[in-house]
Amino acid sequence: MxxxxxxxxxxxxxxxxxxxxxxxxxxxxxxxTAITGRQSTIDYALSASMIAKGAANPDPAxxxxxxxIVFALYPGVFLDWIRDYQQHFKPGAVITDVTGVKGxxxxxxxxxxxxxxEFIASHPMAGREVSGVENSDPAIFRGANYVVTPSEKNxxxxxxxxxxxxxxxxxxxxxxxxxxxxxxIIGFVSQLTHCIAVCLMTCEHHERLQDYTGxxxxxxxxxxxxxxxxxxxxxxxxxxxxxxQMSLFEEELARLRERLEKGDREGLREMMRAxxxxxxxxDKKTD
Amino acid sequence: MxxxxxxxxxxxxxxxxxxxxxxxxxxxxxxxTAITGRQSTIDYALSASMIAKGAANPDPAxxxxxxxIVFALYPGVFLDWIRDYQQHFKPGAVITDVTGVKGxxxxxxxxxxxxxxEFIASHPMAGREVSGVENSDPAIFRGANYVVTPSEKNxxxxxxxxxxxxxxxxxxxxxxxxxxxxxxIIGFVSQLTHCIAVCLMTCEHHERLQDYTGxxxxxxxxxxxxxxxxxxxxxxxxxxxxxxQMSLFEEELARLRERLEKGDREGLREMMRAxxxxxxxxDKKTD
Numbered sequence: 001m002x003x004x005x006x007x008x009x010x011x012x013x014x015x016x017x018x019x020x021x022x023x024x025x026x027x028x029x030x031x032x033t034a035i036t037g038r039q040s041t042i043d044y045a046l047s048a049s050m051i052a053k054g055a056a057n058p059d060p061a062x063x064x065x066x067x068x069i070v071f072a073l074y075p076g077v078f079l080d081w082i083r084d085y086q087q088h089f090k091p092g093a094v095i096t097d098v099t100g101v102k103g104x105x106x107x108x109x110x111x112x113x114x115x116x117x118e119f120i121a122s123h124p125m126a127g128r129e130v131s132g133v134e135n136s137d138p139a140i141f142r143g144a145n146y147v148v149t150p151s152e153k154n155x156x157x158x159x160x161x162x163x164x165x166x167x168x169x170x171x172x173x174x175x176x177x178x179x180x181x182x183x184x185i186i187g188f189v190s191q192l193t194h195c196i197a198v199c200l201m202t203c204e205h206h207e208r209l210q211d212y213t214g215x216x217x218x219x220x221x222x223x224x225x226x227x228x229x230x231x232x233x234x235x236x237x238x239x240x241x242x243x244x245q246m247s248l249f250e251e252e253l254a255r256l257r258e259r260l261e262k263g264d265r266e267g268l269r270e271m272m273r274a275x276x277x278x279x280x281x282x283d284k285k286t287d
Numbered sequence: 288m289x290x291x292x293x294x295x296x297x298x299x300x301x302x303x304x305x306x307x308x309x310x311x312x313x314x315x316x317x318x319x320t321a322i323t324g325r326q327s328t329i330d331y332a333l334s335a336s337m338i339a340k341g342a343a344n345p346d347p348a349x350x351x352x353x354x355x356i357v358f359a360l361y362p363g364v365f366l367d368w369i370r371d372y373q374q375h376f377k378p379g380a381v382i383t384d385v386t387g388v389k390g391x392x393x394x395x396x397x398x399x400x401x402x403x404x405e406f407i408a409s410h411p412m413a414g415r416e417v418s419g420v421e422n423s424d425p426a427i428f429r430g431a432n433y434v435v436t437p438s439e440k441n442x443x444x445x446x447x448x449x450x451x452x453x454x455x456x457x458x459x460x461x462x463x464x465x466x467x468x469x470x471x472i473i474g475f476v477s478q479l480t481h482c483i484a485v486c487l488m489t490c491e492h493h494e495r496l497q498d499y500t501g502x503x504x505x506x507x508x509x510x511x512x513x514x515x516x517x518x519x520x521x522x523x524x525x526x527x528x529x530x531x532q533m534s535l536f537e538e539e540l541a542r543l544r545e546r547l548e549k550g551d552r553e554g555l556r557e558m559m560r561a562x563x564x565x566x567x568x569x570d571k572k573t574d
Contacts, residue, residue: 203539228559252490272515
């Protein structure tokens with residue numbers, strides 16, 4: 001399947017990410033429909049011309065006409081949805097997702113899925129500290145990374161389709177990882193960072209701390225404002241990888257602490273220089 | 288002393304912060320001079336009309352004409368400077384600084400200083416991940432916090448002068464703390480955050496990690512690019528407070544880890560909700 005504008009794309013779950021997909025794809029001339037939990041969300045999306053049609057329930061006709069379906073749901077809800085409604089998929093349809101964990105998603109869904117439909121998983125690495133369709137904005141994809149996580153069950157055709165989708169959405173870098181590699185890396189770059197931000201917010205209780213903060217503290221804790229329902233599920237579904245990353249980080253903090261305790265200035269400077277050199281690789285590439 | 292534009296202000300140390308002070312004060316109509324280590328920096332500042340006069344050595348005449356002197360030097364260099372050149376100060380002059388640690392600065396300087404000159408310490412909580420006079424920009428003060436740290440030796444007059452300086456520079460919030468309170472808070476909001484950013488950069492060595500990062504990781508590690516000479520000195524001069532803050536943070540991370548290990552989803556959500564609620568207090572107030 002080629003991702004040309006004759007293809008009908010259904011978004012299931014119209015929140016911040018699903019909504020941003022809908023806006024981006026409609027803007028590019030695709031026929032986009034949506035299924036989501038609330039009628040008010042569908043009404044909003046229709047009035048904002050983000051979608052051509054929508055339903056607040058798993059409407060069989062809407063599902064059956066879609067060539068490509070993007071699931072932007074919490075992991076558990078996504079698994080249940082496939083189990084309950086996959087009978088409505090069009091033969092030959094391709095489905096993808098935006099889920100932030102992969103090991104617990106790719107294998108179970110590929111195992112239960114009809115053999116005439118292919119699931120190719122992907123993770124758009126973009127977000128905001130606010131949620132909901134009203135905050136959706138394709139600009140969050142600009143300069144960001146998009147990771148496709150195929151298993152050995154995926155066809156080259158579907159992998160390429162999914163990479164094309166990332167390009168159409170405007171991501172700066174498209175890459176592929178196995179679901180296991182993905183979860184290890186995400187445990188580090190996304191989940192560990194959210195753990196740190198939360199702990200920075202809850203470990204110190206000096207009153208009026210906000211009068212004495214600089215930009216560094218604000219930057220490190222921007223993501224401390226988070227959706228507890230979603231993130232607790234993501235943490236628990238990637239528990240082993242996250243615990244491993246927490247251990248690596250804790251060991252490194254202990255190494256810095258030891259150098260500080262000993263007054264080992266050169267040792268501290270060496271860590272700081274390594275940090276400075278490596279950080280230069282991470283600047284955002286904008287289009 | 289009132290901070291009107293008849294006052295002559297000398298900046299000692301024309302880097303990112305000293306340069307931003309010079310630009311801001313010259314823009315507001317003050318007569319600003321500078322002493323710094325390199326002639327090329329003075330030449331740059333003169334050509335950019337940031338200062339009226341300058342010298343690449345501790346020129347006695349330049350020191351003697353200043354009513355207010357701002358020291359923007361590393362702590363150790365600042366201490367040596369006062370010891371070596373304080374004989375040139377104008378009687379009745381007020382001196383202040385921009386140093387990021389206070390306990391190790393306020394007491395020694397007030398003890399050795401001539402009795403006809405007053406040192407009132409302050410900390411402009413602003414910065415960038417680049418250094419040098421070429422990167423100086425008073426815009427970094429906008430929306431930021433400015434903390435004056437008087438001791439019992441300071442006069443109300445000098446405290447007010449120093450607060451006025453913060454207002455003239457364009458800071459959003461001016462407050463006072465004792466040097467000890469300052470160091471405890473700074474150990475948390477600034478130094479601990481830099482430790483965390485460094486450790487995030489040095490604890491994981493997955494190659495091409497930069498292809499898989501999102502904004503959260505970039506935000507948490509923006510400050511991982513740091514001046515190792517300055518920060519190692521600041522860490523070591525505030526060692527006890529920083530070690531204490533590291534311990535509080537490590538304990539909190541252990542608390543989160545325990546909830547994750549146990550699969551205690553409600554416990555995780557509770558920490559996330561507390562974090563989300565508290566973070567709302569920290570948004571930057573822009574003018």
